[in-house]
Amino acid sequence: MNACHAATDLGGTQHRTPWSPPVMSGYATNRRPSSAFDNLRSNDAPPGTSDAWCEVIRRATRVAATEATTCLQGESGTGKEVIARFIHERSPRRRGPFIAINCAALPEQLLESELFGFERGAFTGAQQSKPGQIELAAGGVLFLDEVTEMTPAAQAKFLRVLQEREFLRLGGTRPVRINVPVLAATNRNLKDSVSRGHFRCAPLYRLNVFDIRIPPLRERRDDILLLAAGFLREFCGATSGLTPQASEALCRHDWPGNVRELRNVLERAAIVCEGPFIDTDDLSLAVREDRPQLSSTDLGDLERQAIEQVMREVDGNKVKAAKRLGITRMQLYTRLRKLGLQGA
Numbered sequence: 001m002n003a004c005h006a007a008t009d010l011g012g013t014q015h016r017t018p019w020s021p022p023v024m025s026g027y028a029t030n031r032r033p034s035s036a037f038d039n040l041r042s043n044d045a046p047p048g049t050s051d052a053w054c055e056v057i058r059r060a061t062r063v064a065a066t067e068a069t070t071c072l073q074g075e076s077g078t079g080k081e082v083i084a085r086f087i088h089e090r091s092p093r094r095r096g097p098f099i100a101i102n103c104a105a106l107p108e109q110l111l112e113s114e115l116f117g118f119e120r121g122a123f124t125g126a127q128q129s130k131p132g133q134i135e136l137a138a139g140g141v142l143f144l145d146e147v148t149e150m151t152p153a154a155q156a157k158f159l160r161v162l163q164e165r166e167f168l169r170l171g172g173t174r175p176v177r178i179n180v181p182v183l184a185a186t187n188r189n190l191k192d193s194v195s196r197g198h199f200r201c202a203p204l205y206r207l208n209v210f211d212i213r214i215p216p217l218r219e220r221r222d223d224i225l226l227l228a229a230g231f232l233r234e235f236c237g238a239t240s241g242l243t244p245q246a247s248e249a250l251c252r253h254d255w256p257g258n259v260r261e262l263r264n265v266l267e268r269a270a271i272v273c274e275g276p277f278i279d280t281d282d283l284s285l286a287v288r289e290d291r292p293q294l295s296s297t298d299l300g301d302l303e304r305q306a307i308e309q310v311m312r313e314v315d316g317n318k319v320k321a322a323k324r325l326g327i328t329r330m331q332l333y334t335r336l337r338k339l340g341l342q343g344a
Contacts, residue, residue, distance in 0.1 A: 045057050045061075045086060046079060046082050046083065046086055047223070047226055047227060047230060048220060048223040048226065048227070049222060049223060049226060050220040050221070050222040050223045052215040052219050052220045053215065053220050053223055056083060056212060056213075056214060056215070057086075059210075059212045060083050060086055060087050060090070060212060061090055063087060063210045063212070064086075064087045064088075064090035064091045065090075065091065065092070066210075067181045068181070068209045068210045069162060069181065069182045069183075069184070069206060069207055069208075069209045069210070070087065070181075070182075070183050070184070070209070070210045070211070070212065071147075071184045071185070071186070071190065071207050071208045071209075071210070071211045071212070072084060072183065072184070072185040072186075072211075072212050072214055073185070073186055073187075073188075073189070073190065073211060073212070073213050073214065074185075074187065074213060074214030074215070074216070075187055075214075075216050075258055076187045076257070076258065076260070077217075077257045077258035077259055077260030077261060078214040078215065078216055078217070078258045078259060079214060079258075079259050080145070080185040080187075080214050081100065081143065081145060081185065083212065083214060084098075084100075084141075084143045084183045084185060085098060085143075087141070087183060088140070088141045088143075088183075091141065091181070093139060093140050093141055093181065095139075096137075096138075096139035096140025096141070097136065097137055097139065097140035097141075098140055098141055098143065099133050099136055099137040099140060099141070099142050099143065100143040100145060101114060101115065101133050101142075101143070101144060101145065102145045102146055103144055103145065103146045103147055103148075103149045103150045103154075104145075104146035104149035105146075108151045108153065108154065109123075111150065111151065111154055112153070112154050112157065112170060113130075113132070113170055114132060114133055115132050115133055115134055115154065115157075115158065116132040116134060116157065116167050116168065116169050116170055117129070117130050117131045117132030117134075117135060117169040117170070117176075118130055118132075118169050118170035118171055118172075119169050119170065119171040119172045120171075121171060122169070122170040122171025122172075123170070123171070126170075126171070129169070131169075132169065134161060134167065134178055134180060135176060135178065137178075137180045138178060138179075138180060140180070141180065141181050141182075141183060142180045142181070142182050142183070143182075143183045143184075143185070144182065144183070144184045144185070145185045146185065146186060146187070147184040147185065147186050147207065148186045148188045148190065148193045148199050150199075152200065155199065155200050156200070159200075159206060161178070161182075162182065162206040162207070163206065165177060165178055165179055166178065182207070184207045189319060190204050190207070190208060191204070192319065216255070216258050217255040217258045217259055217261075217262065218254050218255055221251055224250050224251050224255075224262065225242075225247060225250065225251065227259060227262060227263075228242065228247075228250055228262065228266055231262070231263050231266040231267070232266060232270065232278075235266065235267055235270035236270050240270065240273065240276060240277065240278060241276070241277050241278070242277065242278050243277050243278065243279045243280070245279060245280050246269075246277075246278050246279050246280050246282070246283055249280045249283055249285055250262070250265075250283070250285075253285050265283055265284060265285065266278075268282075268284055269282040269283050269284075303335065303339070304339050304341070306325070307321070307325065307332075307335060307336070307339065307341065308341065310324050310325055311341070318332055318333070
């Protein structure tokens, strides 16, 4: 089966008749997942036909056959756990467990006891020994979500897992040997986290053996209607669709919450829609302001306006601004100093 599903006629925004969702093999109906994507059968690739998404699937398929530590980087809601589960399902360890732990959801002490387990008497209330999530992942895959939120102490202990393939339970004296591939995910830039002191260098190098960037939905607009079709099949069966105007509105929206936001918008629309077709009035989308017209033809002024506009759009994040402008970060710094803009 091709990792990238073939596109079906989605009706686009040029159709004069209301658009109905096509039948897609990438969705099942037996259970509801915890991820942002709809129900995916284990042998299917997460749906998408855009070049950016097909590249993600290609890289995920390639690394699935290995035991390499993999880091998934992308904004919240882009589907990092979906890709992690896809890698697990395509790996030789597919029959083993997929153990996921969110490093941002647990306080420091609880995170360490959950990861490494503990021995009886390790702390007050530890009346019996308990294996950690690392041990429970034996024969399968360990997925660490929001890995940059791991405390420095936990990072140091986990480095031993990555380097030596062993660790100590809390209160333990004998090392526990393990052989578990690690998939890590973060919505932050790892190198930026290191430069700001939020993450240690050594774990970075061990975690980032193979990296996969998960693109935001605004960079894979060709997939919006395909994903929308699957979500509507979940919420409405085959009884509902989108008007051309609603399809166009979905494609024009910037989706700061990515696929998770798309799913929530369509779930609400399916509830409030009173007819067979979802229209723009049923979509709770923020109206996107038109970009201001350039008020000058002077190249210097145009450059200043472009940089100021992009810096506003990314809330002053120079890494994102440089990427959007198509220049390096050092080139952006040079231009900011040259133009006397704040934040240079």
